[in-house]
Amino acid sequence: MAVFKDESKLSPEYVPSRLLFRDEELKQLFNYFSSAIYGERPFHTRAVITGAVGTGKTSLSKLFGINAEREGRRFGVRYIHVNCRIYRSLNKVLREAAERLSIELPRRGYSNEEILERILRSLNMVRGRLILCLDEVETRTVEYMDRGGLVSLILIFRQPEVLNQLDQETISSIGTNKIHLNEYDYNQLLEILRYRAGEAFYKGAISDEVLEFIAQLSSDRKDARHTLELLWRSGKFAELDGSDVVTAEHVRRAFASVYQNIRRDSLLYLSRDERLITLAVARALAGKRAATSTTELYQYYRLVCEEMGFNAYSYNVYLEILQQLQDLGFLRLVIRSEGVEGEKTYVYLPAIPATLLEKELIKSFSQKPSTQAY
DSSP: OBBBBBGGSSSTOOOSSSOOOOOHHHHHHHHHHHHHHHHHHSSOEEEEEEEEEEEEEEEHHHHHHHHHHHHHHTEEEEEEEEEHHHHHHHHHHHHHHHHHHHHHOSSSSOOHHHHHHHHHHHHTTOEEEEEEEEETHHHEEETTTSSSSSSEEEEEEEGGGGGGSSSSSHHHHHOOEEEOOOOOHHHHHHHHHHHHHHHHHTTTOOOOHHHHHHHHHHHTTTTTHHHHHHHHHHHHHHTTTTTTOHHHHHHHHHHOOOOOOOOOOGGGGGOHHHHHHHHHHHHHHOOSSOEEEHHHHHHHHHHHHHHHHHHOOHHHHHHHHHHHHHHHTTTEEEEEOGGGGGGEEEEOHHHHHHHHHHHHHHHHHSSOOOOOOO
């Protein structure tokens, strides 16, 4: 069975037609580079984009480049994106730019100055102009590129502190053309998931509850790239099972395949009642469920205790153990507003598939019975 309509829509290389929560930053880029895109007489412009991993720096710049080429067709605007982690030296950066502009160069022997002159000559011949984005750039690469008005730069750094390494002249040339992308919060990640899932999956293949679960798992990292990878992996596990829907269990398997936070032998270090409650969580969430309420889970805990021949703790002590399990990374507690019903606490199992966890916990009781209470 297939759940994907087009899984390439979840690729890190894919640039969506709209980048959610980055509209204002896109407008800023167009404002900074208005001379290069629309002006009769362009001048050299530099802009800096900073932000943590997964905040959309690369996607923002690439989306700007697509739109800039369309808007600046009259003036022959070209946008070239170079990953400086791959092209580590200035010479390699310039050669890559020249190749993208279809400029033939000898394999060896051309200095940086000569390659740049060839690029400028080519742009002059076609009356074009270039916006060159240097992604993950090193500071020493920046200081060489100020040559006339035909080449403008976008510089992508992870953190704004990198700017302190630039010389005063370069900092001055950048001026106020700085954009910092803040990390995404839970609600923003959820909207991004809904948007991209709509592009990538068949209708009905993934529920909003499952998307909320993925957003919840990803909210600590605040990384859209990680979130979309988790979404893609969840879909791949669904396909592997021959399922036509993505379930919470597929998400847990996907999460465990990326971040194996809990080793099986670590279950043996849990107290008896920590294991009993964890077993109750596994049973409550077996199958397609993403979360269970603390009140519902308490009933599962009492049933597990009865089955195993132990007395269940009071509800208040049970809540204390839940908090301890969250601190250990075995589960996650999320408080949600239920409107007129007030707030309710839900329990998520992020780090290991429920079916596997249940199997390992039962084995831990049978192989090494523990009478250690909480």
